[in-house]
Amino acid sequence: MILPYYVIIPLLTAFLITLIAGKKDYWAIMLSFIAISALLLLSVFSFLTMKEETVTYVMSNWSVPIGIILVQDALTSYTLIMVSIISFTSLMYSVQYIRHLSMDWRYYAIFMLLVTGMNGVIVTGDLFNLFVFLEISLFSAFALVAYGGRAEEFEAAFKYTVMGSVSSVLVLLGIAILYSATSNLNMAKIAQILPTVDSKITYWVGGLFIAGFGLKAAIMPFHTWLPDAHSSAPAPISAMLSGVLIKALGIYVIIRIFFNVFNAPEIFTNIFLVLGTISIIIGVFLAVGQWDMKRLLAYHSISQIGYILLGLGIATPLGILGAVFHLFNHAIFKSLLFYNAGSVEYALGTRDLRKMGNLTKVLPTTSQTSLIASLSISGIPPFNGFFSKLIIIIAAVQAGLMGYAFLAIIGSILTLASFMKVQRYGFRGDNIISSIINPVEWRMNSAMIILAVLCVLTSLMVVPGIKELTLDPVVKVITEKTQYVQLVLGGLNVH
Amino acid sequence: MLVYILCFGLFLVGIYGVIVKRDLVKIILALGIQGYAVNLMIVLFGYRNGSIYPILAKGKEPVPMVDPLPQALVLTSIVIELGTTALIVALAIKLFEKYGTFDITKIRRLSG
Numbered sequence: 001m002i003l004p005y006y007v008i009i010p011l012l013t014a015f016l017i018t019l020i021a022g023k024k025d026y027w028a029i030m031l032s033f034i035a036i037s038a039l040l041l042l043s044v045f046s047f048l049t050m051k052e053e054t055v056t057y058v059m060s061n062w063s064v065p066i067g068i069i070l071v072q073d074a075l076t077s078y079t080l081i082m083v084s085i086i087s088f089t090s091l092m093y094s095v096q097y098i099r100h101l102s103m104d105w106r107y108y109a110i111f112m113l114l115v116t117g118m119n120g121v122i123v124t125g126d127l128f129n130l131f132v133f134l135e136i137s138l139f140s141a142f143a144l145v146a147y148g149g150r151a152e153e154f155e156a157a158f159k160y161t162v163m164g165s166v167s168s169v170l171v172l173l174g175i176a177i178l179y180s181a182t183s184n185l186n187m188a189k190i191a192q193i194l195p196t197v198d199s200k201i202t203y204w205v206g207g208l209f210i211a212g213f214g215l216k217a218a219i220m221p222f223h224t225w226l227p228d229a230h231s232s233a234p235a236p237i238s239a240m241l242s243g244v245l246i247k248a249l250g251i252y253v254i255i256r257i258f259f260n261v262f263n264a265p266e267i268f269t270n271i272f273l274v275l276g277t278i279s280i281i282i283g284v285f286l287a288v289g290q291w292d293m294k295r296l297l298a299y300h301s302i303s304q305i306g307y308i309l310l311g312l313g314i315a316t317p318l319g320i321l322g323a324v325f326h327l328f329n330h331a332i333f334k335s336l337l338f339y340n341a342g343s344v345e346y347a348l349g350t351r352d353l354r355k356m357g358n359l360t361k362v363l364p365t366t367s368q369t370s371l372i373a374s375l376s377i378s379g380i381p382p383f384n385g386f387f388s389k390l391i392i393i394i395a396a397v398q399a400g401l402m403g404y405a406f407l408a409i410i411g412s413i414l415t416l417a418s419f420m421k422v423q424r425y426g427f428r429g430d431n432i433i434s435s436i437i438n439p440v441e442w443r444m445n446s447a448m449i450i451l452a453v454l455c456v457l458t459s460l461m462v463v464p465g466i467k468e469l470t471l472d473p474v475v476k477v478i479t480e481k482t483q484y485v486q487l488v489l490g491g492l493n494v495h
Numbered sequence: 496m497l498v499y500i501l502c503f504g505l506f507l508v509g510i511y512g513v514i515v516k517r518d519l520v521k522i523i524l525a526l527g528i529q530g531y532a533v534n535l536m537i538v539l540f541g542y543r544n545g546s547i548y549p550i551l552a553k554g555k556e557p558v559p560m561v562d563p564l565p566q567a568l569v570l571t572s573i574v575i576e577l578g579t580t581a582l583i584v585a586l587a588i589k590l591f592e593k594y595g596t597f598d599i600t601k602i603r604r605l606s607g
Contacts, residue, residue: 128568128571131572132571132575135575135578135579139578139579139582142582142586143582146586146589151590151593151594151604152604152605154586154589154590154593155590155602155604155605156605157586158519158583158586158587158590161579161582161583161586162513162522162526162583164579165526165529165530165579165583166510166513166526166529168575168579169509169526169529169530169533172533172537172572173506173533173536176533176536176537176540176565176568177540179537179540179564179565179568180540185564228605232605
C-alpha cells in the first residue's frame, strides 16, 4: 500500500526540516532531495506497474461512506509523475537560486508543503479532503510568491491570496450543496447518487466549480491574478506554479469532477470549448505585447491552459488524448522557460527583453535550452508541443468544430511570433553582452538540461507502442466517465 | 427558506466588499464575512427541524438528530480560514511598510 506515502513523505519532510534544520540549509536541501526522489521513483514505479487497474486505500479502515479513501488510477499516477519531475528539477534549480536570496531552510519546508498539497489533491477520493489539501497547497503558494520580500512580491501575493480565498469559498459552497443533495462526500458515491437527484443541482454546482477551479487554473475571465503572481515569484516557484500548480489544482480537479463524477454533461463541455478558445486567443494577444520576460511567459500559461481546456471540451477520445498530452508537455516546456528567465535574471539582473542581448557566449546552456523550449511551445516538430497541439486541432476538425480549430491555429501562430520576439531580443539580439553579475552554475544548468531532454523525449509518447503504455490508460480513465464508480467502489465493501 | 436567502445575502455582502472596497483591511473583513456566510450555510444544510444535538448517550432513546458531519466540516473550514486570515493580514502589514498606505488604488507597481 504505497498510496498514503504520496502525502506522508512530503508532509513528514516538511515537519522534519523545521525540526532539525538549525540555522543553515544543508540538512533541509538533503532531506527534500531524498523525499522528492522517493516520490519520483514511487510515482514512476506505480505508473509502470499499475497499467489500467484502480487501487484504493481506505484511511484507518473506516468503511466507505464514512471514511476517506485515496484512489490511484492511471490519471492519478500520470499527474503525480508530472508533479514529481517538475518539483525535482525545481528543487535542483532552487539550491543555487534561493541561496542567492538567503540561506534559508524555511523555503524548503514550505516547498515540501506545496508538494504535499498537490499530491493530496491528486490522490484523494473525497471532496472535502480535496478542499483541505487544496488549501494546504494554496497557503504554501501564497507564502512562496511573497518569498523574495520586495514590494511587488507582496502586492502580487496579496492579490493572489484574495483571489485564492474567493475561489476556495466558491468551491466550499459547491461542496456543501453537493453534500446536501447527496448526503455524501465520497466522489464515487456522489457519482453513483447524482443521476437520481434533480439535474438542476449539477448545473448549480458545476457553475460554482467552474468559477472556483477556473480561478485556480486561471481560465480566461478568472485569470487576472496569474500574470502578477507567476511573474513576481522566485523563478523555481514560478516554474512550479505555472508548470504544475494550476494543473493539479485546476485542470486535474476539473477532469475528475466533471468527467468522472458529473459524467460530462454536454452543457459543460460546451462551456469548456468556449472558455478554452477565449483563453487561447486573449492570453496570446496579451502576451505578444509584453517586454517583461516572466510576464510574457505567465500570459502564455493562460493561453496554453486554453488548449488543454479546448481538448477537454471536444470530449472525443482524440481530443482528450491531446489535452492530457498537452498537460504534460506544457508542464515541461513552461517550467524550462521559467528556469531560462530565472537564470537570465540571476546573471544579468534584468527581466526586460530590451535590456538583454546576445547571450549565446555568456550563458550557452540557457540560450540553447531556451531555443528548444521556445520551439516546443510554439509547436515546431519534432518537439513535444507540436504533437499535442496537432492532436487537439485534428480532433477539433474531426468533431466538425472548424471555427475552434482555426482559432487554435491562429493562437499557435501568435505563440510562435511572441517566442521569435523572445529569441530575437532576449537571447540572440544585436548588443553582445560580455560580462555577467553572477555565474550560472551546474545545478541550474542541469535542471534546464534535464527538461530540455524531456522536451524531445516526451514527444515519443505518441509513437504507437509507447502510446498504448503511457497515454491510452489515462485517456481511458477520462472517457469511461462514471465507470470510475465501479472501479473505485468495486473492491470495497460499501454500506 | 428565508434563512437560506438571508445567508446568501450575507455571502453577497462579502463578494460586494471584495470587489468594491478600496481599503486592504476592508477587503480582508469582506473575505471573512464571505467565509462566515458559507460556514453558516453548511451548518444550515445539516439542520433538521425539531431534532436535537447529535450525541447518543447511554440509556437514551434514539431521537431525530441534526447531521453532525457539516459541523465537523465547519470546524475544519474555520481553522483554514484562520490560517488564511493570519497570512493575509501579515501581507497587508508588509504592504503598509513598503507603500505606506492601505489604499489599493495607490498600490499599483504591477501593471499590464
